[in-house]
Amino acid sequence: MRPQFILFGDSITQQSFSHGGWGAALADTYSRQVDVILRGYSGYNSRWALFLLPHIFPLNTSTKPPVAATIFFGANDAALLGRLKERQHVPVEEYKENLKKIVNHLKERSPTMLKVLITPPPIHEEGRRAFFRASGEILELPERTNEMAGIYAKNCLEVAREMDLPSIDLWSKMQEVEGWQTKFLSDGLHLTVEGNAVVHKEVLRVFSEAGFCPTEMPSDFPPHLEINENNPEEAFEQQHCSAAAAI
Template sequence: MLGPAVLASCVAQLAMRPTFVTFGDSITQRGFAPGWTGQLADAYQRRVDVLNRGYNGYNTRWALQLLDRVFPNNTAAPPPRLVTIFFGANDAALPDRGSARQHVPVEEYASNLRAMVAHLRSIGVPAVILITPPPISEPDRLVHVEKTYGVRLAVPERTNEAAGQYAAAAEAVAQELGVPCLNLWRAFQEVPGWQQGLLNDGLHLTQEGNAEVYHLLQALIDERFPELRVSRIPQDAPDHSAIDPQDVPVAFEKHFAKQQRRHETEAAQQAARSPSREEL
């Protein structure tokens, strides 16, 4: 039997607008300009607050230093309902070329992903998705470096082969830990003309590339976490068409009463499935 304190805590958390957090490198940081994180936020408007926590240039080694700040475990606020972890493009920079300072060995990369998932689980995040680095268009990386920095390289600082190794490592970690994985390295290369159609500098995403990430991610959310589908998360206030100008409070009372019943049902199910934080 559930204790009243546990049930009340679950109801209180569900009554707040839930959050999704996108945690990653520059491909995530640029996701609102416009990009895949912006499209995710648009799809869940008035239902979920989508928080972008992207850090340009970061690898998993550096990102580990942010875990406790981005995802604190000493707060009264409920944990995010969903977190995406999207690193690897910088980890995969080759150790003997121009971006060597960002390189992280693939074994350490996998270990860092495990540590991130473990931390998120320890604070009660119920849904985690790993996203692999995208493929690399090596000729376009050479062009980008020359145009941006005035440096003509004989070989690129990143290769598609290396990116594929890190994508495989992320996918293996996801399978090991039982979390979904969106393998962009594989999915992008199935799109004809992906080199310029989905990537704008051999690495970062075009508008079409951002749209592709959003659609693939939304499909994965819908498949693996059906309770987080847009249609399953109610809006946090009544629609304006339900408000009677002559008796404004009625629509709000009905909406919040319906929400409360739904939250109580979900809270009971959630508390029955998982131990409380105090028990972890």
């Protein structure tokens, strides 16, 4: 009945319904309008994401496709070779190709679906060190660097340009604010409540610009103040809802 947004990504998406999360905030913003569906996979890079595509965005189905999707990978792809998290590393050229494969698959699912690419957030290397130190692991060298995340972000934006898609340059956006390192990042990589608010705001802006403005979209079922308490059927009939006469 309702349109769907799908949030497709890694842990920063999976955690987006935690306290203050950007996914939950979107679900709240569109609470009577859109179902916000969580498809976040902690630790996944763009290579592993490809295996999920036929399941999350099935082709040859009669079910309605989502009207919009966020594609938010890269934070794990950018893990450095030869460092602690190298198993998640994906070379930047392959990352770019994988993003294109994801977008093309979504296009095949639905040409009209809004596809929004989100770059990985910046990395606070000292935050990462502190995170690992807290679990008893001493990093000689960081497993991720902000510079490398920036390279992946740049390539993500290039894909968006090449494929004429809206994008969110989270890597740059967050670094515009003084103190971004701890204001927006809880462990040098994942988001604080304030970091989540940045993502919510940016996604909402892009969605609104693309025709999904919550103040202009229809809500399902009449607002309660439009229901005549002496004749409630009326309000529901006006919205093309059959009365619950059969019940």
